[in-house]
Amino acid sequence: MPSIIDRDEMVYDVVIVGGGPAGLAASIRLKQLDPDISVCLLEKGSEIGAHILSGAVIDPRALDELLPDWRESDCPLIAVPVAENLHWYLTAKASYTLPHALMPPLMSNDGNFTCSLGSLCRWLAEKAEALGVEIFAGFPAAEVLYDAAGAVIGVQTGDMGVDHNGLPKADFQPGMNLKADYTLFCEGARGHLTKRVKARFDLEAECQPQVYGLGIKELWDIDPARHMKGRVIHTQGWPLNESGTWGGGFLYHQANNQVALGLVTALDYANPYVYPFEEFQRWKQHPAIRAVLEGGRRVAYGARVINEGGWQSVPQLSFPGGVLAGCSAGFVNVPRIKGTHTAMKSGMLAAEAVLRAIRSGRKQDRLVEYDRSVRSSWISLELQLVQNAQPLVTKWNDKLGTCLAGADMWLRTLFGFGLSRPMQHRSDASRLERGKKHRPIAYPRPDGAISFDRLTSVSYSFTNHEEDQPVHLRLRDCKVPIDLNLAVYAGPEERYCPAGVYEFVGQGEGAVGLQINAQNCLHCKTCDIKDPSQNIEWVCPEGGGGPNYPNM
Amino acid sequence: MKILVPVKRVIDYNVKPRVKSDGSGVDLANVKMSINPFDEIAVEEAIRIKEAGKATEIVVVSIGPAKAQDVLRSALAMGADRAILVETDADLEPLAVAKILKAIALEVAPDLVILGKQAIDDDSNQTGQMLAALLARPQGTFASKVDIDGGHVVVTREVDGGLETIRLTLPAIVTTDLRLNEPRYASLPNIMKAKKKPLEVRALADCGVDATPRLKVLRVTEPPVRAGGVKVADVDALVAILKEVGVA
Ligand SMILES: Cc1cc2nc3c(=O)[nH]c(=O)nc-3n(C[C@H](O)[C@H](O)[C@H](O)COP(=O)(O)OP(=O)(O)OC[C@H]3O[C@@H](n4cnc5c(N)ncnc54)[C@H](O)[C@@H]3O)c2cc1C
Numbered sequence: 011m012p013s014i015i016d017r018d019e020m021v022y023d024v025v026i027v028g029g030g031p032a033g034l035a036a037s038i039r040l041k042q043l044d045p046d047i048s049v050c051l052l053e054k055g056s057e058i059g060a061h062i063l064s065g066a067v068i069d070p071r072a073l074d075e076l077l078p079d080w081r082e083s084d085c086p087l088i089a090v091p092v093a094e095n096l097h098w099y100l101t102a103k104a105s106y107t108l109p110h111a112l113m114p115p116l117m118s119n120d121g122n123f124t125c126s127l128g129s130l131c132r133w134l135a136e137k138a139e140a141l142g143v144e145i146f147a148g149f150p151a152a153e154v155l156y157d158a159a160g161a162v163i164g165v166q167t168g169d170m171g172v173d174h175n176g177l178p179k180a181d182f183q184p185g186m187n188l189k190a191d192y193t194l195f196c197e198g199a200r201g202h203l204t205k206r207v208k209a210r211f212d213l214e215a216e217c218q219p220q221v222y223g224l225g226i227k228e229l230w231d232i233d234p235a236r237h238m239k240g241r242v243i244h245t246q247g248w249p250l251n252e253s254g255t256w257g258g259g260f261l262y263h264q265a266n267n268q269v270a271l272g273l274v275t276a277l278d279y280a281n282p283y284v285y286p287f288e289e290f291q292r293w294k295q296h297p298a299i300r301a302v303l304e305g306g307r308r309v310a311y312g313a314r315v316i317n318e319g320g321w322q323s324v325p326q327l328s329f330p331g332g333v334l335a336g337c338s339a340g341f342v343n344v345p346r347i348k349g350t351h352t353a354m355k356s357g358m359l360a361a362e363a364v365l366r367a368i369r370s371g372r373k374q375d376r377l378v379e380y381d382r383s384v385r386s387s388w389i390s391l392e393l394q395l396v397q398n399a400q401p402l403v404t405k406w407n408d409k410l411g412t413c414l415a416g417a418d419m420w421l422r423t424l425f426g427f428g429l430s431r432p433m434q435h436r437s438d439a440s441r442l443e444r445g446k447k448h449r450p451i452a453y454p455r456p457d458g459a460i461s462f463d464r465l466t467s468v469s470y471s472f473t474n475h476e477e478d479q480p481v482h483l484r485l486r487d488c489k490v491p492i493d494l495n496l497a498v499y500a501g502p503e504e505r506y507c508p509a510g511v512y513e514f515v516g517q518g519e520g521a522v523g524l525q526i527n528a529q530n531c532l533h534c535k536t537c538d539i540k541d542p543s544q545n546i547e548w549v550c551p552e553g554g555g556g557p558n559y560p561n562m
Numbered sequence: 563m564k565i566l567v568p569v570k571r572v573i574d575y576n577v578k579p580r581v582k583s584d585g586s587g588v589d590l591a592n593v594k595m596s597i598n599p600f601d602e603i604a605v606e607e608a609i610r611i612k613e614a615g616k617a618t619e620i621v622v623v624s625i626g627p628a629k630a631q632d633v634l635r636s637a638l639a640m641g642a643d644r645a646i647l648v649e650t651d652a653d654l655e656p657l658a659v660a661k662i663l664k665a666i667a668l669e670v671a672p673d674l675v676i677l678g679k680q681a682i683d684d685d686s687n688q689t690g691q692m693l694a695a696l697l698a699r700p701q702g703t704f705a706s707k708v709d710i711d712g713g714h715v716v717v718t719r720e721v722d723g724g725l726e727t728i729r730l731t732l733p734a735i736v737t738t739d740l741r742l743n744e745p746r747y748a749s750l751p752n753i754m755k756a757k758k759k760p761l762e763v764r765a766l767a768d769c770g771v772d773a774t775p776r777l778k779v780l781r782v783t784e785p786p787v788r789a790g791g792v793k794v795a796d797v798d799a800l801v802a803i804l805k806e807v808g809v810a
């Protein structure tokens with residue numbers, strides 16, 4: 011790489027990193043408040059929505075505030091209101107419906123809608139562009155730019171046309187410096203720049219570490235006779251409880267005879283033999299799930315992590331020159347598995363704070379008032395009600411944990427206090443135990459109709475990366491995968507990666523090496539989270555690379 | 563010298579096409595769409611010719627829905643100078659497309675038209691040839707090399723069993739093959755600039771071309787799924803199976 015690269019530079023009032031619900035809502039709010047403000051939004055996917063993967067049952071609360079007439083428009087959210095809301099407890103052979111009367115009212119899905127979040131984002135992007143937001147898809151923010159005093163002054167987009175050794179190819183295009191008065195980080199769960207600013211400004215000093223779940227999802231066309239538009243089902247228990255892991259499944263009957271279904275596996279699992287992809291395949295084979303899918307065909311596959319730390323893991327949100335919004339900060343209501351409405355609301359609050367600051371002539375300083383406005387908004391009220399649900403389930407597991415979580419949410423709803431003070435988290439990486447303590451898990455072979463193998467599945471994510479480029483999954487120490495992960499932890503990366511990127515392969519004479527098939531990466535971020543010694547760092551590959559989700 | 567490059571908006575090459583359940587066509591709802599890869603090669607070639615100082619203007623044209631403006635913007639970001647969209651929601655056949663392109667070519671008066679050899683959605687591979695016939699101009703199809711030489715263009719063609727080099731008198735029609743070049747990335751500054759380049763939208767009706775379909779699609783089906791293989795224990799078992807199916 012030439013040591014001094016001549017980079018173009020552009021100056022905007024605001025630069026937004028990430029075109030998910032948080033970033034798009036922020037951009038729309040900025041332009042609504044001031045049509046003259048210049049806003050640039052960067053998205054690493056080849057188009058808006060290409061990297062969005064969610065359920066999704068969406069609470070329209072934030073959308074009602076942002077675009078109050080959305081119900082009268084062509085917004086894709088309107089198509090399928092939730093008509094029936096079921097909670098199933100699964101055992102290996104049976105399913106039990108949990109009575110609704112036991113569920114705290116906040117768990118209700120009345121007035122919510124089910125739709126692809128990718129489609130909703132594309133619709134939001136059209137609104138944003140019509141208002142004059144400059145959206146650049148296929149251009150990741152690769153580096154944060156700081157001034158001499160250490161404040162964030164913008165980002166640099168990724169270089170294009172760099173070969174696997176890091177040398178420029180004939181079509182080399184240097185990334186560009188985009189400078190701004192304020193930079194909004196809206197990268198979603200485990201954003202790679204968010205991770206850097208969190209560390210640099212010590213934003214997590216006063217909160218619990220963030221923890222995550224890995225959601226693996228498929229979209230199916232099903233037999234119209236089995237389709238019940240608007241029915242949403244959540245499941246608990248089997249198969250994850252067999253390995254002492256927690257998590258849950260979802261199955262949403264959406265428009266056009268399609269169902270969106272997936273299984274979220276909490277990444278705090280201890281047994282390194284847990285194989286989230288195979289757990290999902292097993293779950294689909296449960297008689298109650300299978301009955302929906304039989305005779306249907308799979309349309310798409312993908313995976314993405316979701317924040318599960320709740321309110322106690324929300325970091326400091328502002329720092330000189332920038333703020334975190336949406337899942338970059340982590341506003342997921344864990345028992346409701348919903349983070350879209352809070353992501354949008356936080357984006358809007360960030361926009362409002364930024365605009366007020368710019369109007370009063372400030373720039374590149376810390377927007378403490380944004381921290382305050384989030385902490386006094388309905389985001390905070392909603393998340394505090396459920397803040398012990400996840401830790402109680404982690405601590406007491408499955409049945410007892412669920413009952414305690416329910417009790418805690420009821421107490422908070424009715425009386426304003428819970429069973430205990432905000433409970434603590436430990437990082438997911440630190441939870442993994444040695445292989446010796448556990449026995450390998452035997453998973454059934456795929457039948458090719460309902461369950462599939464991993465590589466075939468990846469082809470349904472339409473993932474593509476330029477082949478000749480540096481590996482974007484960086485190992486801090488290249489000996490760790492063999493000497494530590496394989497020797498002590500039974501090589502967990504071979505199982506937790508939903509795309510089969512990590513493969514231990516024989517290199518002759520008994521030697522084994524780790525092969526990284528980076529082209530298959532789904533950008534789910536699991537490896538960056540779960541590697542036991544945090545040896546793997548996910549960085550942005552060349553722009554436009556990654557999955558091309560149609561409507562996930 | 564002016565170059566005209568027609569570009570088509572097609573289903574993205576990374577996407578696995580899915581046939582609609584009623585067999586009427588490929589399902590394009592919520593599917594990623596992009597510039598046809600062969601057309602992208604055509605745009606790149608035109609830009610290289612211009613960069614070599616042998617062309618003065620590159621006009622890109624697309625025939626399709628309003629969203630086809632996106633592929634025109636990509637071509638402008640790569641380096642084309644101006645764009646024309648002939649807007650229609652109809653699914654046009656190659657002959658109709660060729661007739662519309664003829665009307666555009668008569669207006670723009672290019673010395674060279676570079677097209678993709680085919681579009682990856684219907685793989686027709688007809689438009690370039692038909693356009694050459696309608697305009698009564700020489701054609702060099704499946705080009706893997708293009709050289710402008712004064713009033714001529716020398717085209718190396720990929721033909722069965724080798725390469726054929728031909729020399730055409732300009733104005734001429736060229737269609738691109740995969741090996742002609744590797745298209746450049748549009749850089750962010752160029753994408754920003756492309757937003758300001760001229761893009762003219764006109765209705766199909768204004769072209770004075772009869773675009774009524776002449777073909778009827780009876781049915782679209784997916785290719786049969788390949789049956790899974792079997793693992794055999796040893797060579798004898800393999801030979802036995804081969805005999806059984808009559809191969810050995
Ligand atoms: C399996 C699963 C099911 C879920 N179900 C629901 C549900 O039913 N209801 C609900 O409300 N929520 C649900 N959620 C949560 C919801 O999806 C998230 O809370 C929400 O998407 C967060 O929005 P965001 O804008 O913060 O981030 P994201 O939606 O993750 O968007 C971030 C965007 O930024 C881009 N990006 C990241 N880094 C960069 C970079 N450096 N440069 C450029 N672009 C970048 C990404 O490509 C992405 O497009 C679910 C999540 C998962 C994983």
Ligand code: SF4
Nearest residue numbers: 507531532534535537
């Ligand atoms: S390599 Fe990492 S980020 Fe990519 S799919 Fe695998 S676990 Fe996810």
